[in-house]
Structures are given as C-alpha cells and as structure tokens.
Amino acid sequence: MEDKNNGARLMKGNEALAEAAMRADIDAYFGxxxxxxxxxxxxxxxxxxxxxxxxxxxxxELAAINMIYGAxxxxxxxxxxxxxxxxxxxxxxxxxxxxxxxPCLLVNVTRGGPGLGTIQPSQGDYFQAVKGGGHGDYxxxxxxxxxxxxxxxFVFDGIRLAEKYKTPAMILADGALGQMMEKVVxxxxxxLPKTEKPWATAGKPATRERNIITSLFxxxxxxxxxxxxxxxxxxxMRDEVRFEEIALDDAEFALVAFGLxxxxxxxxxxxxxxxxxxxxxxxxxxxxxxxxxxxxxxTNKVKFFLVVExxxxxxxxxxxxxxxxxxxxxxxxxxxxxxPTPEDVVEKLESLVHSLRKSEI
Amino acid sequence: MQEDTQLNGFExxxxxxxxxxxxxxxxxxxxxxxxxxxxxxEVIDEMGIQDKTIGVAPVGCSxxxxxxxxxxxxxxxxxxxxxxxxxxxxxxxxxxVFSYQGDGxxxxxxxxxxxxxxxRGENILMIFINNAIYGMTGGQMAPTTLLNQVTSTSxxxxxxxxxxxxxxITDMLVQLPGAYYxxxxxxxxxxxxxxxxxxxxxxxxxxxxNPGTCFIEVVSNCPxxxxxxxxxxxxxxxxxxxxxxxxxxxxxxxxK
Numbered sequence: 001m002e003d004k005n006n007g008a009r010l011m012k013g014n015e016a017l018a019e020a021a022m023r024a025d026i027d028a029y030f031g032x033x034x035x036x037x038x039x040x041x042x043x044x045x046x047x048x049x050x051x052x053x054x055x056x057x058x059x060x061e062l063a064a065i066n067m068i069y070g071a072x073x074x075x076x077x078x079x080x081x082x083x084x085x086x087x088x089x090x091x092x093x094x095x096x097x098x099x100x101x102x103p104c105l106l107v108n109v110t111r112g113g114p115g116l117g118t119i120q121p122s123q124g125d126y127f128q129a130v131k132g133g134g135h136g137d138y139x140x141x142x143x144x145x146x147x148x149x150x151x152x153x154f155v156f157d158g159i160r161l162a163e164k165y166k167t168p169a170m171i172l173a174d175g176a177l178g179q180m181m182e183k184v185v186x187x188x189x190x191x192l193p194k195t196e197k198p199w200a201t202a203g204k205p206a207t208r209e210r211n212i213i214t215s216l217f218x219x220x221x222x223x224x225x226x227x228x229x230x231x232x233x234x235x236x237m238r239d240e241v242r243f244e245e246i247a248l249d250d251a252e253f254a255l256v257a258f259g260l261x262x263x264x265x266x267x268x269x270x271x272x273x274x275x276x277x278x279x280x281x282x283x284x285x286x287x288x289x290x291x292x293x294x295x296x297x298x299t300n301k302v303k304f305f306l307v308v309e310x311x312x313x314x315x316x317x318x319x320x321x322x323x324x325x326x327x328x329x330x331x332x333x334x335x336x337x338x339x340p341t342p343e344d345v346v347e348k349l350e351s352l353v354h355s356l357r358k359s360e361i
Numbered sequence: 362m363q364e365d366t367q368l369n370g371f372e373x374x375x376x377x378x379x380x381x382x383x384x385x386x387x388x389x390x391x392x393x394x395x396x397x398x399x400x401x402x403e404v405i406d407e408m409g410i411q412d413k414t415i416g417v418a419p420v421g422c423s424x425x426x427x428x429x430x431x432x433x434x435x436x437x438x439x440x441x442x443x444x445x446x447x448x449x450x451x452x453x454x455x456x457x458v459f460s461y462q463g464d465g466x467x468x469x470x471x472x473x474x475x476x477x478x479x480x481r482g483e484n485i486l487m488i489f490i491n492n493a494i495y496g497m498t499g500g501q502m503a504p505t506t507l508l509n510q511v512t513s514t515s516x517x518x519x520x521x522x523x524x525x526x527x528x529x530i531t532d533m534l535v536q537l538p539g540a541y542y543x544x545x546x547x548x549x550x551x552x553x554x555x556x557x558x559x560x561x562x563x564x565x566x567x568x569x570x571n572p573g574t575c576f577i578e579v580v581s582n583c584p585x586x587x588x589x590x591x592x593x594x595x596x597x598x599x600x601x602x603x604x605x606x607x608x609x610x611x612x613x614x615x616x617k
Contacts, residue, residue, distance in 0.1 A: 027529075028448070032447065054452070056442070059476075063441070068448060070452075073445075203414060204412055210431055215436070
C-alpha cells in the first residue's frame with residue numbers, strides 16, 4: 001500500500017520485482033510456476049492484462065525461455081523468472097540467446113540444491129550464473145540484489161545493461177530475498193525509454209535486407225569471429241562493475257559476500273567491531289563482470305579475506321583469482337538451504353584472527 | 362513491367378518469387394523440402410505479405426531455411442520452433458508467423474511445445490514435414506518411422522514392442538479446440554504441389570483474423586535416408602506412407 005513516506009511501500013521481494021518490471025515497460029513475460037518465485041508469475045497474470053502487456057504461463061521452463069528467444073528476437077522488451085531447477089532447464093536456450101545477441105532479463109530466485117533440493121534460499125547457482133551456465137563460451141551480466149529495494153532497482157539496471165550490450169542479464173536473488181517483506185520505493189514508470197532495434201524480426205520491408213536471428217555459423221572461422229566479438233563485448237562490460245564497500249577504511253580484515261550473505265556479514269561487521277576486530281565488507285553487486293580490481297586493491301590494506309557464501313565455496317574461487325596469492329583467502333559457508341548467522345561469521349573470524357596473532361608472536 | 366513478362370524476346374511464364382534468395386538449395390536431389398520452401402515463398406510473394414511475415418526454422422535438414430527464404434526469420438533450438446513462433450506472434454499479433462519443422466523436431470523432442478502451441482490456439486501456421494526419418498543426422502528412426510521400416514537405428518526394422526508405433530501427431534492435434542485448420546498434404550507430384558499451395562494460401566488467409574492454429578503436415582520423401590532414387594522414393598511414399606498417413610483435410614473451419 002502507498003504510504004505518506006515518499007511513496008515507500010512494504011512489499012515482498014518477488015512482488016516488488018514484478019511491479020518494477022511493469023514500470024520498466026516490459027512487453028512480455030513468459031514463465032512457469034516454481035517455488036520460491038511463483039509470486040512473480042502470479043503478479044504478472046494479475047497486473048499485466050491491465051497494462052496491455054503479454055503474460056503467458058508456458059507448458060515448461062523450456063518453452064518459456066524459447067518464447068523469450070522468439071519475443072526478444074522480434075524486438076520485444078521481455079523477461080522470465082524461475083528458480084534453480086527451472087533455470088537449469090533453460091540453459092540451452094540461454095546459450096542461444098547469448099550467441100544470437102538478444103537482450104532479455106532473466107531472474108533466478110534460487111533454492112538449495114543439487115537436484116530437486118529444497119525450497120530454502122541458497123547461493124549454489126553462482127557458478128552457473130557467472131560462468132555462462134549453458135554450453136559454449138559466453139557470459140551473462142549478473143546482478144546480485146541484497147534487499148527488496150534492489151530486487152526492484154536491478155530490474156531497471158538489468159534491462160538497461162541487456163539492451164546496451166545486446167545480451168541476457170540475470171538477477172541472481174535467492175528464496176529469502178524473494179519471500180521477505182521490506183520497505184521499497186519503486187522506480188518511476190516510464191523512466192526507461194525503449195531502444196531502437198533495427199535488427200529485430202518485425203517483417204522485412206523492401207528497404208532493407210532480411211533480419212536473421214540465429215546462433216548457427218557452420219563455418220568455424222565465422223564461428224570463431226562471433227566468439228571474438230562476444231569476448232570483446234564482455235571486456236567492454238568491465239566498465240559496468242559495481243560493488244559496495246562497508247567499514248573498509250580502517251579495516252585489518254575483509255569479508256567478501258554477495259546477496260543475502262552480505263546482509264548477514266553487515267551485521268557480523270558490527271558484532272566483530274564491538275569485540276575490537278577491525279573488519280570491513282566488500283559486496284560484489286555485479287557478479288559478472290566481477291569486481292576483481294577492487295578486491296585486488298584491498299590486498300594492500302587487509303591481512304586476509306574471509307568469503308561468506310550460502311554454498312560450498314563458489315565465489316571464493318573468483319576472490320582467490322583476484323587476490324592472486326597476495327593474502328590468504330578463507331571461506332565460511334552453509335549449504336542446502338541453510339543461512340549462516342552473523343555469530344557463525346564472527347566465530348570463524350575470531351578463530352582466524354586468533355591463529356594469525358599466534359603466528360605473529 | 363516489360364522485364365516481368367518478357368525476357369530476350371520470350372514470354373516469361375514461370376520465375377523465382379522475390380521471396381526466395383539466390384542461394385542454391387542444399388537439399389538432396391529429389392527431396393521434398395525445396396518444393397515446400399518454394400510453395401511457401403510463392404504464396405507469400407503472391408499475397409504481398411513479405412514485409413509482414415516472420416518465419417521460424419527448426420533443427421534438422423531445414424535448419425538453413427532462412428538462407429533461402431527472403432523474409433525475417435529466426436532459427437530455433439531443436440523442437441522449440443513453435444515456442445519461438447509463439448514469442449514472435451505475441452509481440453507482433455498483426456503479422457503472419459509460421460514455423461517449419463520436421464518429424465523429429467515437431468513430433469519427438471518438441472512434442473510438448475507442439476501440443477501446447479496448438480492447445481493455446483496460437484495464431485500461427487505450423488508446417489510439419491513428415492518423411493519418417495532423421496535426414497540431417499544420417500537416417501535414424503523418427504517418431505513417424507513406419508513399422509518394419511529399416512533405418513540406421515532400427516537396422517532390423519521398427520519393432521513396435523521395443524520402439525513404439527508410428528506417431529500420428531496430426532490426428533492427435535485435431536482433437537484440440539485451438540486447432541482451426543488441419544490438413545495433410547504431399548509434394549510427390551504436380552497435382553499434390555498445387556493442393557499444398559492451396560492449403561498454404563488458406564492458412565495465411567485465415568491468419569488475417571487470428572482464429573487459431575493452422576497446421577499443415579506434408580508427407581514427404583527422403584531419398585538419401587531411405588536409400589532410394591527420387592522416383593523410387595515417391596513410389597514407396599505412395600505405397601507405404603499414404604496408408605498410414607492418408608492425404609486430405611483433417612479439420613476445416615465450420616461453414617468453409
């Protein structure tokens with residue numbers, strides 16, 4: 001409900017994201033129900049008809065993502081959402097979309113895996129999201145919200161970046177961010193103008209050559225050329241790196257965490273500082289492109305890094321690559337839908353600091 | 362115009378439609394695909410809807426259909442052509458959209474998309490080439506392969522006990538309320554080609570008012586996969602395919 005506090009509302013993450021998508025002027029949403037993100041599909045089926053947009057509950061995630069491929073190729077501003085197993089099912093087409101260079105927004109409200117797993121929140125899909133996910137050499141732009149506000153805001157950022165680079169962008173959230181309610185100020189309607197898409201399949205007038213949307217280039221030299229272009233594009237995307245630094249000015253140690261884990265770590269920073277441990281937090285917001293320079297720069301300042309994730313240790317590999325052996329990189333994680341507590345993090349931190357002090361004596 | 366009707370003093374009675382590119386077809390000699398491509402493009406040219414038509418190519422022998430068709434096209438993943446066509450049509454409801462798929466694509470890996478596209482009554486034309494074999498991958502058994510038919514993956518003939526029966530998917534689709542016009546045609550002789558052209562014309566004519574899905578199965582040949590000459594393959598088609606997949610309309614709009 002609208003209140004008097006600058007248009008702030010109390011909303012569920014999934015619903016805030018769906019409402020933001022309406023305001024971002026999405027032409028079409030294609031999806032399939034799966035917990036913990038079905039509210040997105042439900043919100044679209046309720047609201048989209050009032051706004052004259054397309055909403056379609058497909059027969060499977062497979063069909064939904066291929067409808068996205070068709071509709072994005074036809075020039076529509078389109079999105080889909082799902083949760084971990086459903087996103088796995090979409091991977092073939094996501095590879096096609098990346099190769100054919102079509103803009104679209106994908107949302108993964110993740111759950112614990114592997115397999116059918118659990119419906120509780122997890123960050124076990126980090127590798128799948130940032131390393132490509134499907135077959136071949138490609139990347140998505142990956143944005144990791146850590147609040148309901150960012151669930152809404154990143155819809156706009158995701159679409160803007162997807163259209164700028166003609167590539168699929170993914171919001172990598174998790175079940176907790178999708179389900180929890182927080183205060184949110186929704187982005188303004190109409191603040192994301194439509195872009196020209198002269199390459200779209202909209203019917204070939206006599207004045208131009210036909211437009212073909214394909215990812216098939218049977219001549220390997222040509223296919224390598226496509227790959228080179230994609231890699232150059234991913235290099236350009238480095239300009240879009242985003243991260244947040246908290247309490248790092250005087251920090252001796254750095255926590256690294258994204259999404260919900262970063263929320264946990266924010267509290268852990270407060271608790272640790274109460275105990276006299278000068279720790280800060282760096283939160284990657286773009287998981288791809290990854291803020292490797294920002295992390296690398298911290299090696300001049302902090303004695304070690306502690307990476308906290310809701311998985312068996314995935315982003316920690318990218319942090320280690322960025323640190324490149326200059327400082328120790330440690331890991332604390334919970335798996336299968338379990339969320340670490342701030343106390344868990346502080347406990348790990350204290351034992352690492354203790355070991356360090358002992359070795360320094 | 363003079364050039365259209367006269368060429369070096371001769372009267373032009375037959376020519377390539379503007380909707381076909383100059384790229385030579387890669388299809389095997391005698392294959393039905395090129396004829397179906399031509400029929401489809403002739404209709405689009407004659408109806409003057411080149412600028413309003415968007416096609417979807419499948420995975421299979423016709424994977425390069427967009428090389429020959431001079432219209433906006435998208436190449437779909439294996440089995441997903443009708444989902445891709447759905448996406449396009451939902452963005453452009455006022456345009457003509459068709460999918461072009463083979464039997465492996467439409468009736469095996471893409472069965473769910475096929476059924477649900479028709480069940481939603483998507484306002485597209487689906488063209489289904491049934492030659493009872495996987496041509497592009499080298500002649501493997503298809504869902505529509507006939508009983509006892511020898512293929513590279515049914516080397517002792519298709520045995521219903523372990524390999525199931527020829528899937529008459531077109532007959533299944535007729536049951537769905539979303540199907541508006543369903544017909545089975547062929548391209549093995551001139552008369553058949555003319556009838557196919559009529560079916561394509563009707564389908565695009567219907568699509569002007571978006572009344573539901575139009576579905577044309579084309580019973581076709583595969584001389585290479587069947588290991589026959591083109592002439593032998595057309596004879597085999599008449600004697601073996603038609604009894605299982607009889608030619609004719611399966612569903613026509615009421616009152617038409």
